[in-house]
Amino acid sequence: MQVQVRLFATLRQGRFKRQSLELPEGDSVADLLKSLDIPKEDVGMLLLNGRDAALEAPLTTEAVVSIFPALGGG
Amino acid sequence: MSSRPVLEPMLTEEQKATLIRTLEPEALDVLTLDRARRMAVEIDIPLKCIEWFALDHGMTVPRYEPNVLALGRSGQQRLLQSSVMIVGLGGLGGYVLEELARAGVGRIICVDRDTFDETNLNRQLLATSSTLGTSKSSQAHERAKEINEAVEVVALTTALAEVAPERWQGVDMAFDCLDNIPHRRALAETCSAKQIPLVHGAVGAWCGQVGVIWPHSSALERLYRNCRDVERTSVLPFTAATAASLMASDGAKVLAGKRNDTELRFLFFDLQENEWHSITFDDDGPDASCKRQA
Numbered sequence: 001m002q003v004q005v006r007l008f009a010t011l012r013q014g015r016f017k018r019q020s021l022e023l024p025e026g027d028s029v030a031d032l033l034k035s036l037d038i039p040k041e042d043v044g045m046l047l048l049n050g051r052d053a054a055l056e057a058p059l060t061t062e063a064v065v066s067i068f069p070a071l072g073g074g
Numbered sequence: 075m076s077s078r079p080v081l082e083p084m085l086t087e088e089q090k091a092t093l094i095r096t097l098e099p100e101a102l103d104v105l106t107l108d109r110a111r112r113m114a115v116e117i118d119i120p121l122k123c124i125e126w127f128a129l130d131h132g133m134t135v136p137r138y139e140p141n142v143l144a145l146g147r148s149g150q151q152r153l154l155q156s157s158v159m160i161v162g163l164g165g166l167g168g169y170v171l172e173e174l175a176r177a178g179v180g181r182i183i184c185v186d187r188d189t190f191d192e193t194n195l196n197r198q199l200l201a202t203s204s205t206l207g208t209s210k211s212s213q214a215h216e217r218a219k220e221i222n223e224a225v226e227v228v229a230l231t232t233a234l235a236e237v238a239p240e241r242w243q244g245v246d247m248a249f250d251c252l253d254n255i256p257h258r259r260a261l262a263e264t265c266s267a268k269q270i271p272l273v274h275g276a277v278g279a280w281c282g283q284v285g286v287i288w289p290h291s292s293a294l295e296r297l298y299r300n301c302r303d304v305e306r307t308s309v310l311p312f313t314a315a316t317a318a319s320l321m322a323s324d325g326a327k328v329l330a331g332k333r334n335d336t337e338l339r340f341l342f343f344d345l346q347e348n349e350w351h352s353i354t355f356d357d358d359g360p361d362a363s364c365k366r367q368a
Contacts, residue, residue, distance in 0.1 A: 045353055071282065
């Protein structure tokens with residue numbers, strides 16, 4: 001299935017800004033992160049089709065996933 | 075739920091009567107700082123209460139006039155009536171304090187147990203060559219009083235966990251200016267238990283995120299659901315100042331009654347790319363989203 005992936009800020013380093021990826025049917029957001037080599041601890045806001053989602057959320061064809069880095073400094 | 079905090083009354087009936095007796099014969103159009111200061115001593119009423127009364131009776135208070143044009147008299151009065159707690163007085167907290175004191179928030183409790191060190195100098199407003207080694211909360215107190223003596227400032231040189239429950243009495247809003255996730259979680263839990271909104275802000279390198287977390291929402295958990303803590307990262311001076319200004323603005327909007335919704339809306343910015351993203355979380359939690367998605 002085709003999934004649209006949008007990465008933000010530091011998560012783009014060595015990767016991309018936005019890209020369409022081919023993933024196996026039934027993959028979840030966690031599987032996507034693994035394929036992009038993004039440790040889950042680095043992920044802050046995570047949106048699936050514009051709504052905040054958990055790592056276990058299943059992906060569907062043409063899903064749009066937006067991944068922001070975790071920020072904690074002050 | 076209303077986004078507008080219910081604030082404590084500013085004056086007792088006795089204070090009101092004293093102010094009417096003192097101010098009405100003078101028929102002032104403008105209450106200067108000098109006159110207000112003398113009056114505070116003469117009639118033994120706090121300066122912020124005199125300023126609030128002057129605004130209530132149509133007088134111009136020059137200090138707040140540039141605010142009043144945007145906030146209205148009632149908005150400015152609400153700020154003077156408000157009580158906030160700023161937790162963390164580093165890169166975010168120093169600027170938040172600066173702006174809230176200038177805006178005229180009536181009572182500010184400043185919480186930080188640390189002292190300034192050299193690694194703070196790049197971004198922390200209160201960190202200067204001469205304040206190295208001194209208490210952050212004491213410097214915050216001094217700075218806020220220097221900016222606006224009408225503001226009641228309480229400095230607590232302590233960790234969040236050690237803030238006595240009575241210190242939360244009357245607090246209308248808290249500002250999360252902390253630098254680690256476990257303490258942010260603890261603050262969010264406290265605010266939720268006390269039913270007060272929490273203004274969240276976090277930064278890293280060129281990026282920041284800011285938003286208001288309403289009581290009993292799981293927004294903070296959802297922001298940090300994947301990580302226990304983040305490694306100490308770079309924070310640039312303009313990133314901290316930008317995030318802090320957005321926090322002060324978000325908080326002032328709610329306190330002044332200028333925001334009516336209770337959406338879970340976060341702004342994520344990336345100053346390196348000049349990108350700004352507004353993200354709204356569902357109110358009903360991520361599980362519901364996932365079920366619908368499935």
